[in-house]
Amino acid sequence: MTEPTAGAASARIADALRVDILEGVLAPGERIRQEEVAERLGGSRLPVREALRVLAAEGLVELEPHKGARVPHLDRDEVEVLYRMRERLEPLALQLSRPNLSDLDLAEINRIQQRIEEGVSVPEFLHLDREFHMATYSGCRTDHLMSTIDRMWNATQHYRRAFMELAGAGRQWIVNAEHRLLLDAIQRADDDDAERYLSGHIRRTRKELITHPEIFGA
Amino acid sequence: MTEPTAGAASARIADALRVDILEGVLAPGERIRQEEVAERLGGSRLPVREALRVLAAEGLVELEPHKGARVPHLDRDEVEVLYRMRERLEPLALQLSRPNLSDLDLAEINRIQQRIEEGVSVPEFLHLDREFHMATYSGCRTDHLMSTIDRMWNATQHYRRAFMELAGAGRQWIVNAEHRLLLDAIQRADDDDAERYLSGHIRRTRKELITHPEIFGA
DNA sequence: ACTAGCCAGATTGGATCCAATATGACAAGA
DNA sequence: TCTTGTCATATTGGATCCAATCTGGCTAGT
Incomplete structure (x- = not known):
């Protein structure tokens, strides 16, 4: 064929x-x-x-x-709530996933983060960042939870890109630090720490996003 | 027409x-x-x-x-995770909704709970229980959050009914007590208490559900 | 000159028809 | 008798055609 x-x-x-x-x-x-x-x-x-x-x-x-x-326009409140939803749901996915992650999975996550740190363009970062987080959830086999997480990422993707393009470059080191701390907690099998770093990561991103009203058009 | x-x-x-x-x-x-x-x-x-x-x-x-x-078959794990999702998301909806609830809204919620306590059939209870919770979220105007909550209720509806039909009758007083405590916290504008009662309510339901493996067919 | 109403083009929604694929019964052979 | 291959039937997927509705421009009237 x-x-x-x-x-x-x-x-x-x-x-x-x-x-x-x-x-x-x-x-x-x-x-x-x-x-x-x-x-x-x-x-x-x-x-x-x-x-x-x-x-x-x-x-x-x-x-x-x-x-x-x-394609719908999301206002600032809608995006903020979507991030608050992520803060609550993604730690659950991580908690369910973490015990099922193999050494091979962890190596793959490491590799993704390394590529991010090697310096990438905005579209590449958006792709790799998503790959990174989804890889940490790859041990979670619950359809409804994963599809809900996909939807939240999809809905906010445009605003994440808009933010990265206008203010993301200078904050890259924070993302890298958070990813490393998260990954370390996962490797230590410390679910509490992992959840804390993850929700903190999402929470900080939310707060930075909503301080840029120019991202939200209408 | x-x-x-x-x-x-x-x-x-x-x-x-x-x-x-x-x-x-x-x-x-x-x-x-x-x-x-x-x-x-x-x-x-x-x-x-x-x-x-x-x-x-x-x-x-x-x-x-x-x-x-x-119509898909959900297994025990899938339903359990859906309830864990509810435990995390619905308190968020309540927190966003509560400040926007008018006295009229509160009276309506009270009326619904009263009808539940007057004794109803299983189908009526399923309908009114959903009405009750959705009424407490009615002040939350975020589309993505509310549609996600709708989806979680929809996906688990069949198993909720199966549970009610075989073991629900004797536990009705607990539901009523939890609803009353939740409603009181809402009326006191105590968001912390309200979230605690709500997540506890969902958590207890989850635990009772998963102790009945006969509900989950395959 | 400006506004209201109307008409034509564009676009979406729905119905019918045809093609592709799965299901189940039946027959033939081991 | 059990298995396997084949074929007819049922059901879904896709294309084309027709109807309903919206959009924008034009004309007529004030």
Whole structure:
């Protein structure tokens, strides 16, 4: 086969649109026309419609009847609450994951952090930072918890990028320090410390984010 | 018009299917055939397909390519983690909601609890208990948080009903006591106490649930 | 000149038809 | 009798066509 056609076409289109939104190709407020997507990604409008419904259920787009799909604008309060949700949920995922992490997993997490410290561009950092945290949760096999965490990261991705692009460079050393402390606690199998460092990491990020009102357009 | 056709047909069908699943008309493991749903609820298969995609994104059904939709079976661990998620997220919703609750809101919450104490059937209790908690969160206007809480309640609804039907009757007084303590803390505007009572309430429910392995089929 | 109403184009929502895949029964051989 | 391969049927996935609704520009009237 020339194409693996992994799964259904609607799933493939949903994935492609999700990537476009997360990478900022589609910015908040931007209109998404079904026909344009259909011809860009190949296929008819039908799987595009299904993909948009799925993305709407995930909170990545908002649908208004007969008016079409848009990437939603989040205000400062919404993003702040999403970070408060992360502060509470991700330590739970870490607690469930940590006992299942193998030495191989820990080496992989180390490797990711090393690449971050070697200096990377903003898009690369966003990708690797997510890889880092998700790797620490990889021992957690609970679907609902992991998909909820994915959703929270997805919903805030745009604002994380906006923040990094305008103020992130000078604060990189803090992220690295927090990641190292977190990783050390994980390797020491100290769940209490790990949870503390993790929630602190998210909490500090939240506080820095909301001090930049220019990130939140409308 | 005979029917207001509130919103789109696909949304209407998704709502109807959601109700069927939450009320136990469709049990875990049960197959959902598109054609049957289409003719039962009126309309063609197309909006049914879109509705199923939406429900799949919400975790209420699982779709396998070319094999159709089923109501998913949750195992004991998955339900336990969903309750642990509730223990962490719902106190946040309460904390954000409480300052916005009016005296009218509080009276409404009281009224709901009174109806619960007057003695109700299992389906009525499930409905009113949800009404009670959601009313305490009604001052929280954050979409992502509230939709996440909705999802957690939806995913666990079937197991809550199974538990109530086999062991719930004798424990009703505990629920009432916890609700009253929670409500009192809310009325005293004591957020710390309210969060403590709420997380304790959810935690106790979780512990009782997982001691009944017969609830979890597979 | 400005506003209100209307009409045409564009876009989404829904129905029907066709293709691809899974399911289950039945027959043939060991 | 049990297993295995094959084929008919049922069911889902995708494409195309038609209807309903929104958007923007234009005209007419004040």
